[in-house]
Amino acid sequence: MKPPPFSYHDPETLADAxxxxxxxxxxxxLAGGQSLMPMLNMRYVLPDHVVDLNRVxxxxxxxxxxxxxxxxxxxxxxxxxxxxxARTLCPLMHEAIQQVGHRQTRxxxxxxxxxxxxxxxxxxxxxxAATDATVIVVGPNGRRELPFSEFPAGYMxxxxxxxxxxxxxxxxxxxxxxxxxxxxxxxxxGDFAVVAAAALVxxxxxxxxxxxxxxxxxATAAPVRVSAAERMLAGQKLSDALLREAADHCxxxxxxxxxHAPAAYRRQLAAVLARRALEKARSRLxxxxx
Amino acid sequence: xxxxRAIALIVNGVRREATVETRHTLADVLRQQLGLTGTHLGCxxxxxxxxxxxxxxxxxxxxxxxxxxxxxxxxTTVEGLAPDRTRLHPLQExxxxxxxxxxxxxxxxxxxxxLELLRENPSPTEEEVxxxxxxxxxxxxxxxxxxxxxxxxxxxxxxxxx
Numbered sequence: 001m002k003p004p005p006f007s008y009h010d011p012e013t014l015a016d017a018x019x020x021x022x023x024x025x026x027x028x029x030l031a032g033g034q035s036l037m038p039m040l041n042m043r044y045v046l047p048d049h050v051v052d053l054n055r056v057x058x059x060x061x062x063x064x065x066x067x068x069x070x071x072x073x074x075x076x077x078x079x080x081x082x083x084x085x086a087r088t089l090c091p092l093m094h095e096a097i098q099q100v101g102h103r104q105t106r107x108x109x110x111x112x113x114x115x116x117x118x119x120x121x122x123x124x125x126x127x128x129a130a131t132d133a134t135v136i137v138v139g140p141n142g143r144r145e146l147p148f149s150e151f152p153a154g155y156m157x158x159x160x161x162x163x164x165x166x167x168x169x170x171x172x173x174x175x176x177x178x179x180x181x182x183x184x185x186x187x188x189x190g191d192f193a194v195v196a197a198a199a200l201v202x203x204x205x206x207x208x209x210x211x212x213x214x215x216x217x218x219a220t221a222a223p224v225r226v227s228a229a230e231r232m233l234a235g236q237k238l239s240d241a242l243l244r245e246a247a248d249h250c251x252x253x254x255x256x257x258x259x260h261a262p263a264a265y266r267r268q269l270a271a272v273l274a275r276r277a278l279e280k281a282r283s284r285l286x287x288x289x290x
Numbered sequence: 291x292x293x294x295r296a297i298a299l300i301v302n303g304v305r306r307e308a309t310v311e312t313r314h315t316l317a318d319v320l321r322q323q324l325g326l327t328g329t330h331l332g333c334x335x336x337x338x339x340x341x342x343x344x345x346x347x348x349x350x351x352x353x354x355x356x357x358x359x360x361x362x363x364x365x366t367t368v369e370g371l372a373p374d375r376t377r378l379h380p381l382q383e384x385x386x387x388x389x390x391x392x393x394x395x396x397x398x399x400x401x402x403x404x405l406e407l408l409r410e411n412p413s414p415t416e417e418e419v420x421x422x423x424x425x426x427x428x429x430x431x432x433x434x435x436x437x438x439x440x441x442x443x444x445x446x447x448x449x450x451x452x
Contacts, residue, residue: 001334003356007312008312010359037336038336041335103403189420190425
């Protein structure tokens with residue numbers, strides 16, 4: 001199996017990459033290559049041009065930006081995994097990323113590649129939905145930002161114009177002492193999740209829920225926030241019964257059925273994993289807040 | 291109209307030059323142009339891990355990397371593991387001693403992956419070894435021999451008796 005013939009371009013700046021993308025017909029952007037390269041090897045995609053972003057150094061960074069964790073699109077998943085800053089500002093991502101693929105794929109795979117591939121079961125996509133991330137997009141007319149909730153335009157289709165490049169994303173940090181958990185079920189370690197659940201919980205001074213975030217990945221065309229559960233938790237003390245009741249909202253998700261799992265099984269998994277994620281998040285709330 | 295490029299890379303400590311088709315993977319260039327057939331190709335779409343090599347010290351699947359992307363970088367293959375022609379690396383010895391291989395097809399990828407793990411984590415638990423090789427498929431050993439070999443090699447490399 002060999003990739004089909006194409007012309008190869010390896011720009012060194014984002015501006016050059018944007019200019020190439022605007023000029024070339026039928027061009028594909030190559031990030032970490034952990035999805036595009038298999039598709040090229042199997043000739044599922046036949047681009048005339050491949051624009052390799054791996055030499056665009058300005059897209060590989062990880063920094064704190066106004067109370068958020070900002071990560072460049074070409075930052076390797078392994079670098080996020082090892083980052084103390086990412087672990088401090090977004091422990092949910094730290095937990096999720098260890099479940100992304102295998103060490104060999106994380107050494108190459110990038111944040112931007114994963115977000116643009118937009119697999120509904122991808123851990124980083126679910127984290128972006130859970131944290132209300134903002135994506136940063138650059139095109140010929142400059143830079144724009146959009147909330148992650150507007151990023152999925154359809155199944156595995158990001159809301160990017162053909163001449164636009166994802167430059168990075170900002171993940172707002174939750175308050176110190178918040179609870180977090182990323183729980184997934186997959187057939188084998190490193191596989192895409194059949195269903196994944198991400199939970200974030202923050203308490204007020206009185207030990208009641210200030211805000212909560214519950215996200216289910218892998219069950220629908222794009223990860224979905226279970227807002228009914230979030231509303232139910234807000235302002236309440238986190239009893240076992242309440243967590244169970246909140247998680248049960250996942251049974252109403254309009255889940256997809258496919259070769260990996262029927263829809264009813266995904267709904268059941270979603271409710272069970274949501275409860276486990278909420279319980280785990282509760283157990284990680286710092287003593288000061290509870 | 292073939293898109294080619296001249297590249298230079300360090301392979302197992304030796305500078306190598308080649309003119310490659312830009313669509314060719316690193317795995318194919320290592321095997322077919324540089325004559326290093328120790329790197330095996332199994333699935334050629336990033337599932338089996340047989341083609342794992344180190345790129346600047348990090349394990350990567352060489353079937354998912356274009357050779358042109360390795361230009362100016364350092365690549366380590368299984369041929370670079372043994373210290374010389376008569377001795378094996380402790381990982382290789384441990385694989386021999388603990389039934390870590392049978393047909394040998396997955397072995398180069400297993401070795402290169404475990405080399406990275408043991409450099410990062412000289413004292414892995416059995417669980418950590420199993421997670422580390424979760425992206426490498428073996429159809430012979432049932433993995434138990436490989437895990438035993440990795441733990442024995444770790445002890446040897448720490449200076450304990452394996």
